[in-house]
Amino acid sequence: MYKSIKLQQGKERNAVLRHPWVFSGAFESKPTNITNGEIVQVSDAGNQILGVGTYSEGSMIAVRLFDFKEVELNEAWFVEKIKEANDKREFLGYGKEKDTTGYRVIFSEADGIPGLVVDKFEDVLVMQISTLGTRNLKPLIVNALVKVLKPKAIVSKEVVSARNEENLEGTGEVVYGKLPAKVTFYENGYKFFADPVKGQKTGFYLDQKDLRNEITKYSKGKKVLNLFSYSGAASVYVLKNGAKSVLNVDSSKEALAWAKTNATLNKILSTKSKNDCDDIFQWLAKKTEPDYDMVIMDPPALIKTFKDKESGMKAYHFLNRAALRLVKKGGIFVTSSCSHFLTDLELETTLRRASVQAGVKLTVLKKILQSPDHPISVYFPESTYLKSYICLVS
DSSP states (O other), X not given: OOEEEEBOTTOOHHHHTTOOEEEGGGBSSOOXXXXXXXXXXXXXXXXXXXXXXXXXXXXXXXXXXXXXXXXXXXXXXXXXXXXHHHHHHHHTTBSTTSSBOEEEEEEGGGGTOTTEEEEEETTEEEEEEOSHHHHHTHHHHHHHHHHHHOOSEEEEEOOGGGGGGGTOOOOEEEEEEOOOSSEEEEETTEEEEEOTTTSSTTSSOGGGHHHHHHHGGGOTTOEEEEXXXXXXXXXXXXXXXXXXXXXXXXXXXXXXXXXHHHHHHTTOXXXXXXXXXXXXXXXXXXXXXXXXXXXXXXXXXXXXXXXXXXXXXXXXXXXXXXXXXXXXXXXXXXXXXXXXXXXXXXXXXXXXXXXXXXXXOEEEEEEEEOOTTSOOBTTBGGGOOOEEEEEEEO
């Protein structure tokens, strides 16, 4: 059906154990008749087919497997895969007429569709494609999404920095239907606004819904600082659960404008929710007094590749040390990292060093991972990326 790539003897183990990545060093010989982005089948040294996926000529991850048997990647295959993924989300309690109508439907390899992320904001879908092979399958994917989820609109949003290795150009366009004037949805009963076109990623960070819910246990009566606040989702949660006030700090004026929108949607008084537009590193360098009962910090991925690790770890150390100095004794410190390349142990080491240098002691109250609509796959350990710690400061 598809052109075949044969692996060296003994290099089939990952595919047999359903890991979707095949590295170029595992090939018996370099393919010469296969084009970049083409669908291929992968076989072991004995010509037994191990799976079907897309070929990437310029990447160390040379094949991303979509299935672990001989199949045709057609529209029917995508319909079945998307329905299976959405059924799992509905099993989790997400979906129409539920408390949460904004959630991730497809989380790339963890849902068996490498290079594809799809977020659902009620009737609007936002898809991100990160490989050329998946981009070539875009018409099939759009048709399948329409059949299964029946959206009012689908936005295709691609971010160049995520795909330099694939040599893709960035695009952002409505590829189906008509985008409503205002995209809103519910998360754990709170109402939020998302901008799928101008917003970061798909327009909203859906992976922190469990953390946001958990911190409400500690928010009553608290004066809260929300660093890297983006559109203020965490601020809405704590203010609706008794926080005295929140200061959102972010470098994006647009994001802070959305934070005001989200506060209004949830009937939060403007006197309780304030915004400060500034570079967080510079803002923290100017602050030293423990003025807050709760500090929430959720920076962007500071270690995007392994080569960024040293500089990224220094940045995480600075941020955590500086932020800890602003928490009152007996207060709550919430810190996160979405960098896959920063391990749990390394983040804990960073917290240990930062707390000693800040002159405080931390007691971990709870550790939270990404919400389950961003599933962690036992077959794909790389799907684990987000870790957050809720700490008591003494």
